[in-house]
Structures are given as structure tokens and as C-alpha cells.
Amino acid sequence: MAKLFIDVESEAEMIAAGKTIAADLKAGDVVALKGQLGAGKTHLSKGIVAALGSADEVTSPTFSLVQEYQGGSLPIFHFDFYRLDDVSELLRLGWDEYLDEDGVILVEWADKFPEVMPERVYWFDLAIEADGRHTVTER
Numbered sequence: 828m829a830k831l832f833i834d835v836e837s838e839a840e841m842i843a844a845g846k847t848i849a850a851d852l853k854a855g856d857v858v859a860l861k862g863q864l865g866a867g868k869t870h871l872s873k874g875i876v877a878a879l880g881s882a883d884e885v886t887s888p889t890f891s892l893v894q895e896y897q898g899g900s901l902p903i904f905h906f907d908f909y910r911l912d913d914v915s916e917l918l919r920l921g922w923d924e925y926l927d928e929d930g931v932i933l934v935e936w937a938d939k940f941p942e943v944m945p946e947r948v949y950w951f952d953l954a955i956e957a958d959g960r961h962t963v964t965e966r
């Protein structure tokens with residue numbers, strides 16, 4: 828399948844990009860997001876969560892580290908590695924058990940610990956271009 832590239836001109840388009848990505852997701856998939864603060868990782872996540880049918884509000888799980896969304900076609904486990912200093916904290920949080928769940932895992936700041944990602948992972952790089960547009964590029 829062709830790799831995805833989306834030019835995003837607004838918050839709403841970033842949510843729409845998340846919905847596009849969600850269309851291909853199955854139980855056990857991991858979506859790894861890389862991109863500076865404000866690049867749109869949480870907005871993309873909002874689109875994915877909405878597309879999979881959960882009505883829950885999505886915010887960056889920066890302090891909770893992981894947030895769970897139920898009520899849709901698949902449970903979603905939304906991580907943010909921003910405040911994680913050591914991979915052992917993530918393992919203590921039960922990362923391996925989350926990988927065994929029949930759900931979808933979303934990870935903001937995934938590039939901090941790329942070594943914990945399983946083989947079946949979709950990587951997306953989010954960037955803010957010089958002219959202010961945001962882009963989403965699948966690796």
C-alpha cells in the first residue's frame with residue numbers, strides 16, 4: 828500500500844487525517860507519532876478515537892501517561908512518552924500487557940523509545956513547515 832502523505836491546513840483537517848488513518852486499523856495495531864510540541868499529534872489522535880467510535884474527549888495523556896478509550900469498535904490505549912525518562916517506567920506501567928490487548932495503541936512522542944515498538948507499527952512524522960502548514964508523513 829502507498830505510504831500516506833497529508834498536507835494539513837487546519838485543526839479540523841488534522842482530525843480528518845486521523846480518521847483516514849483509522850480506516851486501516853485493526854486490533855493489535857500500534858500507531859507511533861513523532862513531532863514537536865504543537866505539531867498535531869493529539870488532534871490526529873482525536874480523529875482516530877472518533878473514527879473508531881468512542882465518544883470520549885481526547886487530550887494529551889501527558890500526566891497520566893496512558894488514557895484508555897472504550898465504547899468504540901476497538902479499545903484504544905493512548906500513550907504520551909513526553910514525560911517518561913526511562914523505558915523501565917513504561918515497562919512497569921504494563922507496556923507489554925497493553926501490546927497483548929485486542930485494541931489499538933496510539934503513542935505521542937514514540938520516537939523517545941522506538942525500541943519498545945512491535946514489528947507491526949505504523950510510524951507517522953508530523954511537522955510544521957516554514958509556511959506554517961502541518962504535514963503528516965507515513966514512514
Ligand SMILES: Nc1ncnc2c1ncn2[C@@H]1O[C@H](COP(=O)(O)OP(=O)(O)O)[C@@H](O)[C@H]1O
Pocket residue numbers: 835836837838841862863864865866867868869870871887935960961
Ligand atoms: N494545521 C494544523 N494542524 C494541526 N494543529 C494545528 C494546525 N494549525 C494550528 N494547529 C494548532 O496546533 C496545536 C496542535 O496541538 P496538538 O494536537 O495538541 O499537538 P501535539 O499533541 O503534537 O503537541 C493546536 O493548538 C491546534 O489548534
Ligand SMILES: [Mg+2]
Pocket residue numbers: 868869887935
Ligand atoms: Mg499532544
